[in-house]
Amino acid sequence: MSRQKKLDKMEVIELAAERPKPEFFFRNARAAGKVIFETEDLVIGYDQGRPLSKPINLRMERGEKIAIVGTNGIGKTTFLKSVLGLIKPLSGKAKLGDYLYPGYFEQEMGASENSCIEEIWETFPAFSQYEVRSALAKCGLTTKHIESKVKVLSGGEQAKVRLCKLLNVETNVLLLDEPTNHLDVDAKEELKRALQEYKGAILLVCHEPEFYEQVADQIWNMEEYSLLQ
Ligand SMILES: Nc1ncnc2c1ncn2[C@@H]1O[C@H](COP(=O)(O)OP(=O)(O)OP(=O)(O)O)[C@@H](O)[C@H]1O
Numbered sequence: 001m002s003r004q005k006k007l008d009k010m011e012v013i014e015l016a017a018e019r020p021k022p023e024f025f026f027r028n029a030r031a032a033g034k035v036i037f038e039t040e041d042l043v044i045g046y047d048q049g050r051p052l053s054k055p056i057n058l059r060m061e062r063g064e065k066i067a068i069v070g071t072n073g074i075g076k077t078t079f080l081k082s083v084l085g086l087i088k089p090l091s092g093k094a095k096l097g098d099y100l101y102p103g104y105f106e107q108e109m110g111a112s113e114n115s116c117i118e119e120i121w122e123t124f125p126a127f128s129q130y131e132v133r134s135a136l137a138k139c140g141l142t143t144k145h146i147e148s149k150v151k152v153l154s155g156g157e158q159a160k161v162r163l164c165k166l167l168n169v170e171t172n173v174l175l176l177d178e179p180t181n182h183l184d185v186d187a188k189e190e191l192k193r194a195l196q197e198y199k200g201a202i203l204l205v206c207h208e209p210e211f212y213e214q215v216a217d218q219i220w221n222m223e224e225y226s227l228l229q
């Protein structure tokens with residue numbers, strides 16, 4: 001009887017821990033310079049390919065929260081990568097400002113062979129095992145998921161692992177490429193709240209007006225710069 005009672009108790013604890021609520025809190029780095037980035041007649045595209053855009057002249061300043069919208073394939077991801085210097089412009093320039101601590105959430109990423117614990121530990125080697133587990137749990141992942149390989153997790157669970165990395169570095173500008181894509185309602189609401197509270201600048205690619213309209217104060221429509229139509 002007493003053993004059964006103990007077991008019953010254990011199960012309750014286990015169940016309570018099985019539905020962790022996501023709690024997202026971004027960490028702020030020192031303030032960035034006034035200009036986050038500026039493009040000068042930036043034409044985006046890929047090697048030898050035809051240009052995806054007309055010359056783009058846009059400027060983002062410290063503290064601004066901007067949504068980038070436009071249909072599939074218009075060049076939103078390519079624009080973010082070009083701004084970050086991950087893709088060379090076909091012509092023109094994208095100049096990054098001073099004292100930037102960027103946090104980049106990629107739209108698509110190959111999933112790693114690592115377990116979630118290894119994945120976070122690789123990024124934050126100074127964390128204790130407890131800190132790694134609690135950082136992942138705060139992103140809404142269960143113990144079972146935390147101990148699994150990243151590649152076997154669902155799209156939403158993998159997004160939470162990637163958000164976990166972003167939440168635990170100090171940033172002053174977030175470049176988020178469709179961060180809500182696989183997220184459930186709770187995680188999406190919590191992410192919206194965290195982004196509203198975030199002190200840095202945000203460049204957010206998103207297809208969901210109910211999300212970006214409550215986060216961003218400006219909207220850039222990439223279709224205006226597209227050569228594709
Ligand atoms: N590595 C690449 N090499 C050549 N072309 C590419 C490459 N990546 C993307 N493209 C092409 O460039 C165009 C713009 O792609 P991009 O990923 O920037 O669109 P997007 O606006 O982000 O679309 P989505 O809303 O679907 O994410 C598309 O036509 C795409 O097929």
Ligand SMILES: [Mg+2]
Pocket residue numbers: 076077078107177
């Ligand atoms: Mg994209």
